[in-house]
Amino acid sequence: MYVSFITSPLSSVWPINKIYRMVTENIRKLYMAIGLQKWLYGTQVGDSILNQRLGVEPSDEKPNGLGLADATYISWLEEHPSALTSFVPMMSETKGKQIVVFLDYDGTLSPIVNDPDRAFMSDPMRSAVREVARHFPTAIISGRSRDKVYEFVKLDEVYYAGSHGMDIMGPPLHVKSYDGKYQINTLDDKGNEITIFQPAKEYLPTIKMMLKELRKRTCGIPGTLVEDNRFCISVHYRHVLDQDYGLLEEIIRDVVSEYPNFFHLTRGKKVIEIRPSIKWNKGDALVYLLDTLGFSDSTNVLPFYLGDDKTDEDAFKVLRSRGHGYPIIVSSVPRETSASYSLRDPSEVLSFLIRLARWGSMP
Numbered sequence: 001m002y003v004s005f006i007t008s009p010l011s012s013v014w015p016i017n018k019i020y021r022m023v024t025e026n027i028r029k030l031y032m033a034i035g036l037q038k039w040l041y042g043t044q045v046g047d048s049i050l051n052q053r054l055g056v057e058p059s060d061e062k063p064n065g066l067g068l069a070d071a072t073y074i075s076w077l078e079e080h081p082s083a084l085t086s087f088v089p090m091m092s093e094t095k096g097k098q099i100v101v102f103l104d105y106d107g108t109l110s111p112i113v114n115d116p117d118r119a120f121m122s123d124p125m126r127s128a129v130r131e132v133a134r135h136f137p138t139a140i141i142s143g144r145s146r147d148k149v150y151e152f153v154k155l156d157e158v159y160y161a162g163s164h165g166m167d168i169m170g171p172p173l174h175v176k177s178y179d180g181k182y183q184i185n186t187l188d189d190k191g192n193e194i195t196i197f198q199p200a201k202e203y204l205p206t207i208k209m210m211l212k213e214l215r216k217r218t219c220g221i222p223g224t225l226v227e228d229n230r231f232c233i234s235v236h237y238r239h240v241l242d243q244d245y246g247l248l249e250e251i252i253r254d255v256v257s258e259y260p261n262f263f264h265l266t267r268g269k270k271v272i273e274i275r276p277s278i279k280w281n282k283g284d285a286l287v288y289l290l291d292t293l294g295f296s297d298s299t300n301v302l303p304f305y306l307g308d309d310k311t312d313e314d315a316f317k318v319l320r321s322r323g324h325g326y327p328i329i330v331s332s333v334p335r336e337t338s339a340s341y342s343l344r345d346p347s348e349v350l351s352f353l354i355r356l357a358r359w360g361s362m363p
């Protein structure tokens with residue numbers, strides 16, 4: 001088939017690469033539309049299923065050394081250009097504006113690993129974040145508990161929002177539009193003034209009970225890990241056997257159903273998360289931090305948000321709707337996203353942060 005393409009009269013008008021890209025792009029759009037990209041892209045299985053659909057013989061899989069996964073990633077990059085290759089044009093928009101940097105933790109600053117307790121951040125990454133924070137206000141917004149993220153990051157130069165933004169340690173500015181009963185001004189360990197904002201405070205006692213119950217009821221399912229993220233709970237199933245997954249999900253739903261309307265479930269990478277049903281997510285945390293940094297409704301601010309997971313989409317959407325700022329997704333496979341730019345993985349995040357810090361240090 002490949003040979004006949006090359007020798008067909010069409011190929012003298014349209015180069016084979018263009019035809020190949022057009023076909024893969026249409027298939028990508030189809031798979032995106034039916035929501036299959038999660039399982040199909042970036043895997044050998046996905047490649048071979050796509051190739052079967054295309055009728056591509058195994059020997060035809062890599063014209064010019066490109067696999068279908070590569071080709072679909074390249075066409076996805078057209079819609080979500082690399083923040084590294086687009087760095088200079090991106091930065092030209094920042095003139096006269098205050099850059100503020102928001103970073104997710106897992107999958108962004110640290111690679112995804114099998115054991116959530118060992119998702120360490122590398123020293124070069126720590127130095128890069130420190131350097132960025134020396135030049136621009138910087139915050140880390142994570143699904144983890146705030147204390148746990150701090151344990152991993154160990155930087156006093158950044159603000160932290162844990163539990164998907166439901167536990168914020170931010171600048172001391174008290175913004176009146178936020179409910180005072182969730183906001184306290186206090187001092188950190190070093191005596192600096194800070195504000196703690198915890199909009200799901202009332203849920204704490206129930207979350208503690210739920211945590212106990214979940215641990216008790218899931219301890220018989222090998223591989224389950226119930227992580228206490230303070231204002232939310234993560235139930236990890238990365239090491240759970242396929243045949244046990246159904247039972248695990250049933251237990252989670254059953255425990256949550258004891259508190260109807262108070263909690264809901266969200267999903268991340270091999271994790272089900274139980275979250276209080278308040279209208280508050282990473283996007284709201286981003287806006288809160290901008291407000292407390294003194295940038296309420298300001299158009300002179302240019303926020304960057306780097307994240308890899310579904311929960312980061314809430315922050316991407318906020319930046320999109322505000323019409324300024326750079327939502328950057330960290331992904332090595334094409335994904336449906338509200339981000340405008342992309343980086344492949346934490347190593348590209350590191351390169352990006354180094355460039356950003358260097359930019360910030362220029363006179």
Ligand SMILES: O=P(O)(O)OC[C@H]1O[C@H](O[C@H]2O[C@H](CO)[C@@H](O)[C@H](O)[C@H]2O)[C@H](O)[C@@H](O)[C@@H]1O
Pocket residue numbers: 104105106107111112113114115116117119141142143144227229234236238268269270271273309311
């Ligand atoms: O918002 P984030 O900082 O990205 O946190 C999201 C969840 O990340 C962690 O789980 C994920 O990373 C683990 C370590 O690489 C991995 O083992 C797990 O499968 C991933 O889901 C964290 O453990 C969760 O509590 C966070 O909610």
